Amino acid sequence: VEDAVxxxxxxxxAGG
Incomplete structure (x- = not known):
């Protein structure tokens, strides 16, 4: 799977 996906x-x- 692509990192973009x-x-x-x-x-x-942010934070989780």
């Missing part, structure tokens, strides 16, 4: 699917607020 990982970041997209893990769009969480």
């Amino acid at each position: 990982i970041r997209y699917l893990n769009r969480k607020p």
Whole structure:
């Protein structure tokens, strides 16, 4: 899986 997809699917607020 592409890192870009990982970041997209893990769009969480900072701190978690």
